[in-house]
Amino acid sequence: MSVRINKRKIINDPVYGFINIPNDFIYDIIECPWFQRLRNIRQLGLTGLVYPGANHTRFQHALGALHLMSLALDTLKGKGVRISVEEEEAACLAILLHDIGHGPFSHALEKTIIEGVDHEDISLFLINRLNEVYGDKLALAIDILFGRYNRMFLHELISSQMDMDRLDYLRRDSFFTGVIEGLVSSDRIIRMLNVADDSLAVDEKGIYSIEKFLFARRLMYWQVYMHKAVVSAESMLVRLLNRARELAIDGKDVFATPALGFFLDTGLRKIDFAEDNPAAGLIAERFTSLDDSDILVSAKYWAGHGDKVLSNLAGRLVNRNLFAIELANAPFDEEKIAVLRKMVERDMGIDEAEARYFVYSGAVSNLPYSPEFHEIKILLKNGKADVISSVSDIFNHKFLSEKIIKYFLCYPKEYRQ
Amino acid sequence: MSVRINKRKIINDPVYGFINIPNDFIYDIIECPWFQRLRNIRQLGLTGLVYPGANHTRFQHALGALHLMSLALDTLKGKGVRISVEEEEAACLAILLHDIGHGPFSHALEKTIIEGVDHEDISLFLINRLNEVYGDKLALAIDILFGRYNRMFLHELISSQMDMDRLDYLRRDSFFTGVIEGLVSSDRIIRMLNVADDSLAVDEKGIYSIEKFLFARRLMYWQVYMHKAVVSAESMLVRLLNRARELAIDGKDVFATPALGFFLDTGLRKIDFAEDNPAAGLIAERFTSLDDSDILVSAKYWAGHGDKVLSNLAGRLVNRNLFAIELANAPFDEEKIAVLRKMVERDMGIDEAEARYFVYSGAVSNLPYSPEFHEIKILLKNGKADVISSVSDIFNHKFLSEKIIKYFLCYPKEYRQ
């Protein structure tokens, strides 16, 4: 149910039922255009091509993470952890804004138009600007979000192996894809949260729920995030955007929506998002005017472009005629790749450099549980805390923490043997 | 789970779990670009502004309706109704394609750019063209869809008071909005289906489920489809598109995406979709290249246009700064409207005709159960069939079948008293 119109601050969410907006300032932030634009940025980019239900947006995810943060703070307070009203509001704002720097189809964009710029850099850049507008009312949220505040558990609720961000996206992605095996019991996990030595910890009796969470994450990686067709589609989008840039830089006439056109030839680099960039205001405005619709409209139009590479790639993507993809545990044979490229050169009448847009290999990796990064702590019944890798019998075997690299090879499916 | 890549024809759906694609031809139709474009057309248009989860697409709905059709046909065959393989395929194709003629934001589009053209006219137009391409293999589906086949229950499964279309959209819209009161037990209702005198009927013991279905429909009308903020947003989009057309016709420079630009100034009329229109092929290609992203991109750009009316309306819509809306059981007082318009004229420095874009009234109506239109039949235990309005005690009171008209008045919320 809407907020603005009804003057009540409850939002219907198919995942949790209802989400309460804790207070007016948080509500104002939700209403601001930079946040509202997240309504038009799908959380899972092109994954909808494989799982048709996966059209949920970063807007929904941010609200869901806010909801879990409220529950987590309530739980911790209920266990006697002292949290001030200011800390509570700041933690809520921090989780709400943690993804504000995402552009459309982030995975692809970060490899092309905004190459080398992490969405977290952009989040910091945008939140700093919001902070100016709102008279420094976001200062504590920024400190918590970027790990500069001394009560580390607040940061860990936003960014750690077991944070509200992951908890929401795993559950939400599972819900909307229909891959119910990925279902995470966020309610149960949150009730097990505690604080030990200023760090986030999990009560010992929650250990099975944590193992289940890590297991569900691994499953979602292979079943959804690294699904072959998704990897194929995203790699095609990367090449499509690079081709468009190449042509634009080369002075060719390449239509783009106004928002995309601004960046297409020049792109954006990390330095553009520096605080002291005199054009920072303009960059912020332009970046936040981009959303999924700019990419979709441009790609549709490119399908009729004179450049064979651009039109072919765009046409395939728009009509979901995705490249065939092979996965392997070792890099692909260069010779095999060369042979495929030769065939494409010959059949399409293009040169070797252009054929690289149609036949290419690469690598994807799961993001395993990383013992180096804010490892999950278990608060034992004896009052001591220990890391989960020492406590759980699953971790004796480390299978959840091994990084797995898969190599892929893509090519038009006409060449599938 | 994807189909094309995996060579298995099962699709994950968060509502039903899995959807089987019955055969290869049906799968080919799903893969064709005109159907794939439904991935980028949201089922509920701007409703996502009120219920953030409501981002499901017409693609998902069409697959869901196909799924229910398969279940319904299986049930009827299980009860001894003879249905040939050809009829089964044709009924599946008919339900799959029943909404192919929808453009983006249909409610708004049908009042502006394609004024006076029903999406069913366009569906017929497009399906006829597909039928040509596929060598008349859609002929029986077309007959069933448009009520020309002699076994009327097949048509009624697609279009009646109790069809698979409604059954899917009520359940799906309930699921994605999170308004669980609208939940319809599609499984139970389908198991109660039967055929009597060649008409679709419901076994007597299913009467409570049918009443519940009609009740849920009524609830979804008021809670979702006619939600005040949704009505406000859609009425704003109508006015935004009309203003853009007005300026374009007037020769002003109005950016539009290529797909939208083709239609913006001239629009499309019913006659354009005639079979014997020599430009029919072009019309079909252009119309099917339109999707939500064209409207969203254009609206974003219009927010910076020189025309005060266009930019103001666009800016409000993009940033979800919706008009205040009042509902009433009788038309609003003309004088009140005139006073509000005067204030807007004065404050914005615009004339009376322009002020009509900001202050306006209109009417919405629920679509009640219509006794005139394929009334739901109940197959009594004595073997006779009777219409539900004679059998159910709810209908003795007719509350579900009364048409209700609500009048609305919209204006910028700054003028709310």
Added chain:
Amino acid sequence: MSVRINKRKIINDPVYGFINIPNDFIYDIIECPWFQRLRNIRQLGLTGLVYPGANHTRFQHALGALHLMSLALDTLKGKGVRISVEEEEAACLAILLHDIGHGPFSHALEKTIIEGVDHEDISLFLINRLNEVYGDKLALAIDILFGRYNRMFLHELISSQMDMDRLDYLRRDSFFTGVIEGLVSSDRIIRMLNVADDSLAVDEKGIYSIEKFLFARRLMYWQVYMHKAVVSAESMLVRLLNRARELAIDGKDVFATPALGFFLDTGLRKIDFAEDNPAAGLIAERFTSLDDSDILVSAKYWAGHGDKVLSNLAGRLVNRNLFAIELANAPFDEEKIAVLRKMVERDMGIDEAEARYFVYSGAVSNLPYSPEFHEIKILLKNGKADVISSVSDIFNHKFLSEKIIKYFLCYPKEYRQ
């Protein structure tokens, strides 16, 4: 998850996920034997014979109602209603204990062994005794439960047209029977609660949810509570217990479990539950030692009894060989009944009085929305409260509030024509 062992007061509930026990005293009450015995009393009696999932107990229901009470009190406090800590605890205790007076298979028991005694009389009787044990700590709860406390909305949360008792049992019965059309959105309804003039009220925007709630209640009546086979089974149990009593009073040897045997011949009358009954302590102990297992064990044994009527009835019930049942809107023809009885007399070799145990008629009635009893109030946006029958268009037609009587006729199914 258990409480006692774990020392945490969270209980897993399949309906709501988790239920928190608010404090130690409430926990002690849950632990006391009189409350624990509710674990062995099924909420829906013999309904499990029709809906095999319906094995949930009065223990679960009482905890569920406690959970909803906590949510409701939180909501009201959030809207500014002042509720003291004492009132809060008392309201929770009152809802927890509201059904403590239920015996096994209440509907049948109240027509036989404890004829003329309402379970509410017994609840008061038992709670008063608990209150003595716990040093008057239940005094306020008793006042609230029995409507003697001046803040009437607290009582109405327990007992009114829209109380937490009904809200839980409708939702819970829908969940366990699998009749999902009866699903009530308890979360949404509770968020709409308010207080007006010291009475419970519902915010105007909740009106559709209330209508849906009343509709779901009506559906559950006909689909579950008054399901033909359930009515048949319960009427058979009534007759079985009456026959056993008749024989026992007559001095025949009739086995019964110790707990049941105590009551079988003498029964209990309202006067036995009087506070000043010198045997009150004994009555309380004996009554609270009865549960479903006493009836089930006794019935199993009676299936082998020498009395034809007793053994036949018991055998049918134990093996789910239920009587055929006919429903009608008017009383059944006495002649038809007489003819059936004659056949049974002849075939079983019993007399007319005994045949009445096999062929009988009676009446059931839904419990409609009763405008006389704490009618649901709607808190209008203008700040005034009005009863729902004046506000809702459904109630213009009164279909939800008409009492419906159905007459039934039962007989051995061998006589079905």
Added chain:
Amino acid sequence: MSVRINKRKIINDPVYGFINIPNDFIYDIIECPWFQRLRNIRQLGLTGLVYPGANHTRFQHALGALHLMSLALDTLKGKGVRISVEEEEAACLAILLHDIGHGPFSHALEKTIIEGVDHEDISLFLINRLNEVYGDKLALAIDILFGRYNRMFLHELISSQMDMDRLDYLRRDSFFTGVIEGLVSSDRIIRMLNVADDSLAVDEKGIYSIEKFLFARRLMYWQVYMHKAVVSAESMLVRLLNRARELAIDGKDVFATPALGFFLDTGLRKIDFAEDNPAAGLIAERFTSLDDSDILVSAKYWAGHGDKVLSNLAGRLVNRNLFAIELANAPFDEEKIAVLRKMVERDMGIDEAEARYFVYSGAVSNLPYSPEFHEIKILLKNGKADVISSVSDIFNHKFLSEKIIKYFLCYPKEYRQ
């Protein structure tokens, strides 16, 4: 919805929605008293003391497993596996009857009154007798159930690492306990089933679902089946029954319900269930007249018995005053046990042998994935089948297949330090 009364063979199930009864003979088997009695035997025995929702019965489980069997057979037929109508019916009967030999509180009963008799022995015994009654119509079902039919996959659907029995009980137990992490996607797993070399196999793409299934099983073991309080309660019931037997054998007067009384002093041994036992008919009748209510009624009465041990144990169990329980990875120190027993002897005034009823240790073990027993086979994309332990990276680490033994120590909680 009931079957008998309605003459339609659909049963409402809260887990799957609806369960179809495939044909009349299967329906007759469901209606027979030996099967109906499963309505009064809870699937999880005393687990309801910890998870109050866990009151589901073996009746529900058997129907659920039948439902999954139907789905599995349909899937296999859809993949081209030839299955005759007779095989299909027999497989359904076999899964329906696989648990018919369960008595009430099996875990406890098998350690006391029917010591040394496996419920599978009793199932065979009972099914053979049913087969006689039904003119050998169960012969093929018996062959399939006990692994004597040459098409081994049919047996494996009933009894293997990945059978319909486990699939139903894991999902059902997860549903009714509310431990949603144990949720198994039965639908997805069944769709992945296949047959290779006459053995049941899982399509390669189902490997994550299988891993998830094994993981969920492990979680349910520790969170539910081996929950400390459940282990404590069941161990108490074992001791209670043993004490009652001891007294009965000793000639003391010990009340028991008629059905339990028959066995209490003599017990039943494996030899009693031999086909050629001349009293086989009597044994079958008596055994099948036992259900949960016999144990519950007897225990209630024993709480008032003159024997201190019997009354104390019974009283604790009835009022859920469970023994404290400690878990450890090694056996408990004998001296610690002796000290505790001494205190109990002194405080209760009982001898050492009697104190063993109050202070005792034992061991429980999970039932891991056993590579020796019908290991799960994966049907690789290359057409070959291999066991999952060679294919899955989880099994490289074997964590799911290691048998874990936990030692426990129980004593009255008054002695908890």
